[in-house]
Amino acid sequence: MSSYTEVSQVNGDEEAHVVAASEAAQVDTNKKEAQVTAEAIPSLPPHVVKDLLSIGVCVRCIFRLFGVRGCAYSCLSLLPSDLLSSVEESKGSHDCAVGICSKASENLNCALPFQESEDEPVFCSICLGILQFSYSKEKETLVKKYSASEFAVSIAELVKQEGHQIESFSLEVSVPPIILANERAILLYMKRKYGSEPWFQEKFLTEHTSVKDALKLLIIDSLGSLLFGTGSEDSLIALDSEFSEQSACEADAVFRRSLDGLPDHLFCERFTLPPERVNQPCHMAFLCYRTPIYIGGRYLKYSRNVSQSRWIIDDERMGQASVEEIIGGNIVPLLRGDDYKFHAAGREDIDVRMLGSGRPFLIEVQNARDVPSCVAVKQMEQKINNLEDRLVAVKNLKVVGNQGWNLMREGEAEKQKQYAALVWISRPLEEEDLQTISSFKDMRILQRTPIRVLHRRSPLEREKIIHWMKVGRITGSSQYFLLYLCTQAGTYIKEFVHGDFGRTHPSIGSILGCRAEILQLDVTDVKMDCFLTE
Amino acid sequence: MDDSDNYNNKNDTPSASFCVNSSEQERSKEEQELHELVVPNLRDLPVTPPSAVEANFVCYFAPDFMKPAHDQYIYRHANGLCVIGLAPTHVALKEKGVTAVDFNVGKSNRSEIKVTGKRKKNAQHFEANTALCKVCTSDASYIVRCCVKGSLLEVNDRLIDQPGLLNSSFCITGA
Numbered sequence: 266m267s268s269y270t271e272v273s274q275v276n277g278d279e280e281a282h283v284v285a286a287s288e289a290a291q292v293d294t295n296k297k298e299a300q301v302t303a304e305a306i307p308s309l310p311p312h313v314v315k316d317l318l319s320i321g322v323c324v325r326c327i328f329r330l331f332g333v334r335g336c337a338y339s340c341l342s343l344l345p346s347d348l349l350s351s352v353e354e355s356k357g358s359h360d361c362a363v364g365i366c367s368k369a370s371e372n373l374n375c376a377l378p379f380q381e382s383e384d385e386p387v388f389c390s391i392c393l394g395i396l397q398f399s400y401s402k403e404k405e406t407l408v409k410k411y412s413a414s415e416f417a418v419s420i421a422e423l424v425k426q427e428g429h430q431i432e433s434f435s436l437e438v439s440v441p442p443i444i445l446a447n448e449r450a451i452l453l454y455m456k457r458k459y460g461s462e463p464w465f466q467e468k469f470l471t472e473h474t475s476v477k478d479a480l481k482l483l484i485i486d487s488l489g490s491l492l493f494g495t496g497s498e499d500s501l502i503a504l505d506s507e508f509s510e511q512s513a514c515e516a517d518a519v520f521r522r523s524l525d526g527l528p529d530h531l532f533c534e535r536f537t538l539p540p541e542r543v544n545q546p547c548h549m550a551f552l553c554y555r556t557p558i559y560i561g562g563r564y565l566k567y568s569r570n571v572s573q574s575r576w577i578i579d580d581e582r583m584g585q586a587s588v589e590e591i592i593g594g595n596i597v598p599l600l601r602g603d604d605y606k607f608h609a610a611g612r613e614d615i616d617v618r619m620l621g622s623g624r625p626f627l628i629e630v631q632n633a634r635d636v637p638s639c640v641a642v643k644q645m646e647q648k649i650n651n652l653e654d655r656l657v658a659v660k661n662l663k664v665v666g667n668q669g670w671n672l673m674r675e676g677e678a679e680k681q682k683q684y685a686a687l688v689w690i691s692r693p694l695e696e697e698d699l700q701t702i703s704s705f706k707d708m709r710i711l712q713r714t715p716i717r718v719l720h721r722r723s724p725l726e727r728e729k730i731i732h733w734m735k736v737g738r739i740t741g742s743s744q745y746f747l748l749y750l751c752t753q754a755g756t757y758i759k760e761f762v763h764g765d766f767g768r769t770h771p772s773i774g775s776i777l778g779c780r781a782e783i784l785q786l787d788v789t790d791v792k793m794d795c796f797l798t799e
Numbered sequence: 800m801d802d803s804d805n806y807n808n809k810n811d812t813p814s815a816s817f818c819v820n821s822s823e824q825e826r827s828k829e830e831q832e833l834h835e836l837v838v839p840n841l842r843d844l845p846v847t848p849p850s851a852v853e854a855n856f857v858c859y860f861a862p863d864f865m866k867p868a869h870d871q872y873i874y875r876h877a878n879g880l881c882v883i884g885l886a887p888t889h890v891a892l893k894e895k896g897v898t899a900v901d902f903n904v905g906k907s908n909r910s911e912i913k914v915t916g917k918r919k920k921n922a923q924h925f926e927a928n929t930a931l932c933k934v935c936t937s938d939a940s941y942i943v944r945c946c947v948k949g950s951l952l953e954v955n956d957r958l959i960d961q962p963g964l965l966n967s968s969f970c971i972t973g974a
C-alpha cells in the first residue's frame with residue numbers, strides 16, 4: 266500500500282533521530298498504530314472534533330469518546346492540529362491516510378519539544394492531563410512525557426530503583442473521581458448539541474474506554490518489555506508483585522456513588538456544561554509494592570518471660586522479649602522487606618512455655634525485595650535456633666503460598682491441645698486420685714470467662730471438653746504432681762485447676778475435693794496438620 | 800511410687816529391640832527431652848505455694864463495714880475487676896450457720912441482671928454502700944455491701960441453691 270512505503274522511506278532517511286527504543290519492533294508498532302489511527306480518522310465528524318478541541322479536550326479523549334480502540338491511542342505525539350486538519354481533509358479524499366501517516370512519522374523523528382499551537386489545550390478538560398502524560402510530582406514540578414513509551418520508561422526506572430526481584434506484575438491506576446464528572450459533562454453537552462445527528466446515535470451510546478483503562482493500555486506493553494525484556498503476554502498475569510500509580514488524591518468512593526445516583530437533569534444543574542478549562546494537571550504519586558511473602562513454620566518457646574506478640578504498656582515492655590520480634594526481626598532483614606505481621610494458630614500466656622511439636626505460625630513479610638531460596642530459609646532457621654539466649658526456636662520453616670492462611674485457620678477451633686501442668690493440692694495425693702483422674706474421658710466442663718480476662722472479653726459461659734487426663738507423680742513430693750491433659754481448643758487450663766472462685770466447674774479442686782493450685786504450665790502439643798515435618 | 804499409669808515407663812523397654820526404626824527412636828528421644836523439661840526440680844518449689852488469689856489479686860479487707868463485725872474482703876485484680884465477699888471473721892459466719900442468700904435487695908434482683916458483650920452493657924453502677932445481697936442465718940439476716948464504687952458484672956448465683964458454700968469455703972466463694 267502506498268501509505269506504508271511513504272512511512273518506511275521517511276524512516277530510512279531519519280534513522281538517527283528516532284526517539285523511542287530503536288528496535289525494529291518499535292518501528293513496526295508505529296506503522297501499525299499509524300495505520301489504525303488512519304483508519305479511525307475518517308469516521309470522526311470534523312465539526313465535532315473542532316468543537317471538542319476548542320473546549321479543551323485532548324486528542325486521546327476524543328478517540329475515547331468516539332469509541333476508537335486499540336493501539337491508536339499510543340500513536341506518538343498526535344497533535345491536535347494534525348488531527349483537525351486530517352479530519353477536515355478526510356471529508357473528501359482517501360489521501361488522508363497518507364497525510365496523517367507522514368505527519369505522525371515526522372513527529373516520530375523529531376525529538377524536540379512539543380509545539381504548542383492555539384488549538385492545543387494545555388491540560389485536557391476531561392482527563393486533566395493524564396492521557397497527555399502531563400502531571401506534577403512532589404514539590405510541584407511539572408513533568409511532561411512525550412510518548413507512552415517515555416512514560417513507561419520513567420515508571421520502569423522507579424521500579425528498578427526499589428530493587429525488586431520479580432517475575433510478573435500488575436498495574437493499578439486510580440484517577441481522581443472528578444474525571445467522571447468531567448466526562449459526563451462533556452457527553453451531556455454533546456448530547457444536547459448533536460443529539461439529533463445520525464452519527465451520534467451510532468457512536469455515542471456505546472461504552473467508552475475509561476481514562477484508567479486507556480492509560481493502562483498505553484503503557485502496559487512497553488512496561489512489560491522494559492522490566493522483563495520480553496514482549497510476551499505472560500508477564501501481564503498478576504502474581505508476585507504489584508505496582509500502583511495514583512493520580513491526585515485518593516479516589517473518593519462516596520463521590521462516585523453520589524454521582525451514579527444523580528440523574529442527568531440534576532447533573533446539568535450542578536455542573537457547568539461544558540466543563541471549564543483547567544490550567545493545572547494532576548499530581549501523580551507512584552507506589553511500587555510487592556504482594557506479601559509468607560513464611561510458615563512452628564515455634565517453640567522455652568522461656569516463661571517471653572510474650573507471643575510485642576506487649577508494651579505505658580512505654581514499658583512486659584516480659585523480656587516477644588516471639589514475634591525474635592522471629593520477624595531475624596527474617597525481615599534477610600528478605601530486605603519493609604515490615605512483618607505475625608500470625609499464629611492460637612496463643613499462650615507469657616508464663617507458659619510452648620514445647621513439643623511447636624505452634625504453627627505465619628510471618629507475612631511486606632514488600633520483600635528478595636525471595637529466599639530453600640537454603641536461605643534453612644539458614645534463617647538455624648540462625649534463630651542458635652541465638653544466644655535460646656528463648657525461642659523454630660521448626661519446619663518454609664515459604665508458603667496463600668494456602669498457608671487456610672491451613673492455619675482451618676479447624677483452629679476444633680483442634681486439640683496437650684498440656685503438662687505442675688499442680689499442688691492441699692492434701693496428700695492418694696492412689697485413688699490417680700484412678701479418678703484417669704477415668705475421665707471427654708469430660709464436659711463449663712467455664713465462665715475467667716476473671717483475669719473478663720475486662721476485655723464478653724462474659725459468657727463456655728462448654729469445653731477435657732479429652733483425657735493423667736497424673737505423673739513426682740518422686741519426693743506428696744502434694745505436688747504433674748497433670749497431663751488433652752483438651753479442646755480454647756480451654757482455660759489455669760482456671761480448670763484452681764476453679765476460679767467456682768466459676769469453672771468441674772475443676773481439679775472440685776474433683777479431688779480440696780484446694781488445688783497451678784504453678785507452671787507447658788503446652789506439649791498443638792495437634793494441627795500444618796507445617797509439620799515432612 | 801512408679802506404677803503402670805506413670806507417664807515415664809517407656810524407659811523400661813526390655814532387652815533387645817533391634818528392629819526399632821529410626822523415626823520411633825527419634826520420637827522417643829523427643830519425648831524424653833520433653834519429659835526432662837517438664838519435670839520440675841523439687842528444690843526450686845516452695846513447700847506451700849501461694850494461692851491463685853494471693854498470686855493474682857491484691858487482697859483488701861473492710862472490717863466493720865458500716866456495722867460492727869460486718870467484715871468483708873475485696874480482692875482486686877490488676878485489670879481492675881474486684882471480687883467482693885465475706886471475710887472469715889464476718890458475724891454471719893460465726894457458728895457456720897448460713898441458711899440462705901438472697902440477691903433481691905434494693906431496687907432489683909442482682910442475680911437477674913444480664914451483662915453482655917465486651918462493653919459490659921447493662922452493668923449497674925453501684926456505690927460503696929449499695930446492697931449486694933442479704934445473708935440469712937437461722938436467727939438473723941445481714942446485708943452485704945459493695946464496699947467499692949463500680950459496676951456489677953456478676954453475682955455468685957450458686958449461693959442461691961447452695962448457701963452452705965459460704966460456711967465451708969468462704970474464701971474462695973466470692974459474691
